[in-house]
Amino acid sequence: MIARYNLVVMGTSTGGLHALTRLLSGLPANFPLPIAIVQHRSRDSDERLSLLLGGASLVPVYEAEDKQPLQSPGVYLGPPDYHLLIELDSVALSTEEPVAYSRPSIDVLFESAAYSRGSGVIGVLLTGANQDGTRGLQRIKERGGYVIVQNPDSAESAFMPKHAVKNLLPDRVLNLEQIAAELITRASEARPT
């Protein structure tokens, strides 16, 4: 079987640490798709975020290095003050201008995933207090990928998922505790022939 999906990208801002901790702890150690994550963070934030997530996740968590090969199981977290992008088989970093005051930016991650992995991408947008991520999810949809948005009612900060739901039609709108199970199901799906 060839798997239908080959990458998960996630984006979150306010409330993200809590949401990511809960989501990642629901995934098995052998989760078959690499996961790239942008959590908005300040320029001088340290590696505590990746340590905290690593402590909660059975899947190994890396603070992404430039050109680090994307492997599974693996979680690749966008480092502070760099954009995180997806190449065909690795992550890439960039110091280009912040987008909507954010570096890393969720839109930059999602758009690059849509362009390099197309219909193989699962995009997940979680809690947050700004508009980042919507445009990126639109690109993922346009290119045949799968879009999951956290149910705004279940989000610590509803603005970001609400903005997405208002502007596009996600494949699933789910409460936080349902997202891990959905990812496990989608990850085992075969590519249609």
Place this chain on the structure above:
Amino acid sequence: MAGSYQSGDIDSASEARAQRFNAGTSELERLEMDLLLLAIYRHHGFDFRSYAPASLHRRIRKHMESAHVTTISRLTELILHEPTALQRLLHDLSVNVTAMFRDPSFFAEFRKSVVPLLRTYPTVRIWHAGCSTGEEVYAMSILLEEEGLYDRCRIYATDMDSTVLDHARQGIFPVSRMKEYTANYFLGGGKRSLSDYFTAKYDGALFAPRLAKNVLFTQHNLAMDRGFSEFNVIVCRNVLIYFDRALKDHTLGLFAESFATLGVLCLGRKESLRFTAFEDDFSALSARERIYRRNK
């Protein structure tokens, strides 16, 4: 064009990988992108074919938006027939985002572990590769002056884009950034006050011309030009992230040829020699700050 890095016109390996991943960029878009890069190279001599595609394509799409061009092929036509189109594209393709004392802990570490080495040399040659508008070069000049080393230093600051070099030579940076730079400067071990080094006028901060006295700003393209010789330090931070693996290796090879014995290589915070052909040729002076020393 001697020493130019040669990449295939169409990279069949990446094509195969693209198919394996059911890639989102259509066959047609990839063809258009390849033709655009080939046109830029063949017609103008600038080789972007080995740049890391994700961020390069993003910059091309952004340029297309601002230039109101709807297809990549239309942009190719402009590049071939419209004399001013190339300069505008080149400006958008090179990433000229920089800062003084970005990652202050790097500068603190440089003072601690590299400066003592440099004190043992009668003259010090430094190559700042990909210097953009020069903020980091002035930052390094300040550091070297404070450490009493500046007078024996000769600094080559290079970029492929001549317009940013003109900017760098002037040494005028936005006053609006000085608060941030001052904070960085102190965290990086600054010994005086950053305002000692510049004069503010209107919205520009003019840095003391003596900080550029030992600096030669000159055009150089890492993808196409040869190296220089006998550098004690090469600073190339957040430049190699824009290259693909092959061009990154090529550039590191260029640096390897350009080093004096036991030269020091400084990379960006999230760049490393891992996944490159040069991993065993260098030892880390500070793994955290990405400061390496050549083994021979």
